[in-house]
Structure formats: C-alpha cells, structure tokens
Amino acid sequence: MMAEKPYNEKLNDSKNMPEAVEITDSKAAFMKEVTAAIIRDGDKILICQRAADDECAMLWEFPGGKRENGETLEECIIREIREELELDIRVLGIFTKSIYHFNNNEIYFTLYNAEIIGGELQRNVHNAVEWVTVEEIGEYDFMPADIGFVEKILKERN
Numbered sequence: 001m002m003a004e005k006p007y008n009e010k011l012n013d014s015k016n017m018p019e020a021v022e023i024t025d026s027k028a029a030f031m032k033e034v035t036a037a038i039i040r041d042g043d044k045i046l047i048c049q050r051a052a053d054d055e056c057a058m059l060w061e062f063p064g065g066k067r068e069n070g071e072t073l074e075e076c077i078i079r080e081i082r083e084e085l086e087l088d089i090r091v092l093g094i095f096t097k098s099i100y101h102f103n104n105n106e107i108y109f110t111l112y113n114a115e116i117i118g119g120e121l122q123r124n125v126h127n128a129v130e131w132v133t134v135e136e137i138g139e140y141d142f143m144p145a146d147i148g149f150v151e152k153i154l155k156e157r158n
C-alpha cells in the first residue's frame with residue numbers, strides 16, 4: 001500500500017509514467033486515469049470553469065475527464081471534448097503526463113495538445129468557458145492538480 005501523500009503534492013515526472021495503466025478492481029477505488037486537453041486557437045487557449053454543483057466547484061480546468069473501460073487515452077479525450085463542448089478535436093501530441101496524489105486517491109493525468117477540427121462550441125457541463133492568452137492564464141484559479149500544468153505553459157510561452 002502506497003503511503004498517503006500530502007494533498008498538494010504534485011509529481012510531474014513523465015519518465016516514470018506508463019503509457020496506459022492497468023486498473024484492477026482493487027485499485028479502481030483510489031486510482032483514476034484522466035485526460036485533459038490544451039486546445040489552442042491562434043494565441044488563445046480554451047479553459048473551462050467547473051460547475052457550481054461539481055467536485056471542485058468553480059475552479060478552472062482544461063476540459064477532459066476519466067477514461068472509460070475499453071477506450072484508449074486518445075479516444076477518451078476525443079469523446080470527453082465532444083460530450084462537454086460539442087467540439088471535434090485532433091490530438092497533436094502529449095503536452096505532459098503527471099501523477100497527482102490527494103487523500104487516498106491517485107490521478108494519472110495525460111494532458112494533450114489539441115486543435116479543433118469541427119463542431120460548434122457548447123457549454124454542456126461547465127459554468128463558463130473562456131479563450132485566454134498565455135499572459136492571462138495565470139490570473140485564473142485552477143484546480144490544484146493543474147497548477148503545475150499552468151506553470152509549464154507559462155514557462156514554455158516563448
């Protein structure tokens with residue numbers, strides 16, 4: 001059993017990340033594979049605010065969600081973006097992977113770079129969606145697990 005990590009401990013260690021994680025029933029209760037996307041249009045990035053009645057209400061995030069059984073991580077991000085925003089995306093590559101620990105949970109994140117190839121933006125689950133520049137993104141209150149991602153975006157802006 002892995003020792004519990006402090007709430008805000010983040011690991012951004014892609015070297016140790018497997019491409020996909022086999023989740024057995026005994027692990028499923030505390031381990032999630034989550035995909036999210038940095039969707040860019042010109043110099044803007046699409047960010048989303050979680051709904052008021054949601055886990056982590058009103059914090060900002062990159063759109064995405066949990067992998068379902070039988071789908072790959074790429075299929076997962078394409079499905080989630082379609083469900084949440086009614087956009088069709090093309091995955092351009094992996095921006096980063098990380099493992100985030102909180103309470104007794106582990107989230108295996110894969111954050112993709114993606115571009116829109118179709119659809120009309122709808123807000124099916126979020127409280128708000130905004131297109132922001134890299135200069136503006138630091139002003140938003142992101143989910144704890146995303147703070148490292150935002151820092152990496154800021155660092156790589158040039």
Ligand SMILES: Nc1nc2c([nH]c(=O)n2[C@H]2C[C@H](O)[C@@H](COP(=O)(O)OP(=O)(O)OP(=O)(O)O)O2)c(=O)[nH]1
Nearest residue numbers: 034035036061062063064065066107143144145146
């Ligand atoms: N989509 C997304 N989830 C994030 C981010 N940061 C972060 O900590 N999370 C967490 C919140 C959840 O515990 C988990 C994914 O949640 P979700 O609620 O979006 O997943 P889902 O669409 O599959 O949701 P559901 O069907 O279970 O309601 O990852 C992020 O940037 N994007």
